Amino acid sequence: MNAPANEPAAGAPALAVSDLSHAFGKAKALDGVSFSVPAGRFAALLGQNGAGKTTLFSLITRLYNNRSGSIRVYGADVRQQPSVALAQMGVVFQQRTLDLDLSVVQNLSYHAALHGIAPGVARPRIAEALARAGLDDKARQKIRTLSGGQIRRVEIARALIHRPRLLLLDEPTVGLDIGSRQDILDHARLLCREEGIGLLWATHLIDEIADGDQVIILHRGRVLADGTVEDVVRQSGADNLRDAFTRMTGPTGPRTAGGGKP
Ligand SMILES: Nc1ncnc2c1ncn2[C@@H]1O[C@H](COP(=O)(O)OP(=O)(O)OP(=O)(O)O)[C@@H](O)[C@H]1O
Numbered sequence: 001m002n003a004p005a006n007e008p009a010a011g012a013p014a015l016a017v018s019d020l021s022h023a024f025g026k027a028k029a030l031d032g033v034s035f036s037v038p039a040g041r042f043a044a045l046l047g048q049n050g051a052g053k054t055t056l057f058s059l060i061t062r063l064y065n066n067r068s069g070s071i072r073v074y075g076a077d078v079r080q081q082p083s084v085a086l087a088q089m090g091v092v093f094q095q096r097t098l099d100l101d102l103s104v105v106q107n108l109s110y111h112a113a114l115h116g117i118a119p120g121v122a123r124p125r126i127a128e129a130l131a132r133a134g135l136d137d138k139a140r141q142k143i144r145t146l147s148g149g150q151i152r153r154v155e156i157a158r159a160l161i162h163r164p165r166l167l168l169l170d171e172p173t174v175g176l177d178i179g180s181r182q183d184i185l186d187h188a189r190l191l192c193r194e195e196g197i198g199l200l201w202a203t204h205l206i207d208e209i210a211d212g213d214q215v216i217i218l219h220r221g222r223v224l225a226d227g228t229v230e231d232v233v234r235q236s237g238a239d240n241l242r243d244a245f246t247r248m249t250g251p252t253g254p255r256t257a258g259g260g261k262p
Pocket of ligand 1: 051
């Protein structure tokens with residue numbers, strides 16, 4: 001059922017993807033993908049390189065137009081109600097997109113202005129977002145003076161300025177050391193727990209997924225499993241998620257944080 005023109009539907013999942021396919025020429029990148037992420041849930045989209053994770057993100061965020069299936073954000077279809085759906089969505093893309101020569105605050109203010117948020121409203125929101133990200137003391141620093149982990153935290157803070165209730169992160173820990181990766185993961189899980197945000201975390205690193213998380217295994221454009229880690233492991237008959245993933249996808253994956261094979 002569609003939501004009224006300007007409001008997301010109450011009680012609908014944060015994200016509902018149904019029978020979504022996408023091809024580049026004759027090559028199918030996504031093939032009948034369906035899953036949903038409830039509000040307040042940390043959901044990991046686990047897949048090897050080329051599984052289709054970025055293509056899926058591009059469709060959800062409308063960089064690409066979905067020609068088949070449907071994508072709903074709190075009930076709002078991204079094709080039929082794009083402004084309602086996009087207003088609920090914050091995104092951290094795989095490629096960094098901050099202006100390196102602007103300060104942290106300038107980057108966040110620019111994003112707020114793009115979303116039509118008045119400066120008087122944006123200022124306290126930015127201060128709050130930076131405090132939550134542990135970056136208040138970096139507010140006036142140029143982005144290029146920050147560490148990789150701090151830059152990622154600024155990107156997450158930026159993605160939250162317009163108060164979205166669905167957060168999408170495409171391999172956000174690429175290039176970060178173990179401590180920074182864990183900080184970002186902890187921060188993301190806190191946002192789900194305390195703010196009720198539904199979160200989709202794309203990764204090829206199995207050790208970023210914890211017991212209790214929802215995991216969606218994407219392989220060659222298809223969803224091979226979707227459920228809690230415990231359910232997916234049990235259904236596969238394996239001992240742990242790493243083995244379950246290998247059974248489903250073959251001996252080439254998954255990767256560990258150090259880039260090695262299991
Ligand atoms: N613009 C494009 N043109 C043609 N083929 C593409 C394009 N983008 C992606 N593909 C192909 O679609 C498939 C899925 O790619 P995608 O980038 O979505 O995977 P991914 O899971 O995000 O991988 P990675 O972890 O390497 O980013 C791959 O076979 C890829 O080569």
